[in-house]
Amino acid sequence: LDFFIFTTFFFYGFFLTANYTSLLGSILTVTSFRAQFNTMDDLIAANLSVLIIDYELEFLHSGGLALPSNFSRLIQPVDVATFIKYQYSFNTNYAYFVTEEKWHFLDLQQQYLKPGFFKFSNICFGTFFLAFPMQRDSLFYRSLEYYTFRMHSSGLMDHYERTAFDYAVHAGLVKRLAQSAEYTSAGMQHLVVVFLMLLTMYAVGLLVFLFERLSH
Structure with a gap:
């Protein structure tokens, strides 16, 4: 039961972190506009x-x-x-x-x-x-x-x-211009930050565990 609970927390926390990372990236990422000629x-x-x-x-x-x-x-x-x-x-x-x-x-x-x-x-x-x-x-x-x-x-x-x-x-005299930017779906490359954080926390946890074992 404990293993099931911990596994549930792990996957829930992992995907929740990935979701918030993508959300934060979409908020902080803005299109840079060039200065306009006005005078x-x-x-x-x-x-x-x-x-x-x-x-x-x-x-x-x-x-x-x-x-x-x-x-x-x-x-x-x-x-x-x-x-x-x-x-x-x-x-x-x-x-x-x-x-x-x-x-x-x-x-x-x-x-x-x-x-x-x-x-x-x-x-x-x-x-x-x-x-x-x-x-x-x-x-x-x-x-x-x-x-x-x-x-x-x-x-x-x-x-x-x-x-x-x-x-x-x-009549074909003018045309409506549309955005030509292409969008791609999120893939594993968007989860690199999450995996790096996961590996870092694993390393920190391992060091803490070894320190406790050696100190006792």
Whole structure:
């Protein structure tokens, strides 16, 4: 009976220790993320080229935008086809000029990645809006204002954005990016620490036993 009890305690303690070792390893093991580029100084320090569509750069210059010289040298104006090719393939060799609504569309592609390839930085060159020209005393002014407000507050804009993205995925224009990391099941290599502790305790127990025998 004593042998059965001790054997039960041994196996229960062994597997309980193995379970807590795996649990502790999963808690202490975290994914290390690289620092994100969030300012002009970050891009300059990394010497990272920035792609922009050629006519967008002309538009910014026409508005009197003055960029720092060491940042301007990083800007590479390209045509629309080249810009879309690199941006929609998530080429991380470049940074990209992008508007907020386009960023939402790109971010939907990497929503299942941890972390994503790109983030929306704090570098801003102005706020531009699409406008509906009309007279100040137009009969449609209040109706259009109310309609626009309800579109945003009810979440229809987000709904249309996600619906448009689903259509683009279905048409093969874009794709959802997924994690490619492979996971393996736990094996005997995960129990090495437990076996080392077991052998160490055996050795300590043997030394204590021999010491008691010799001292008596």
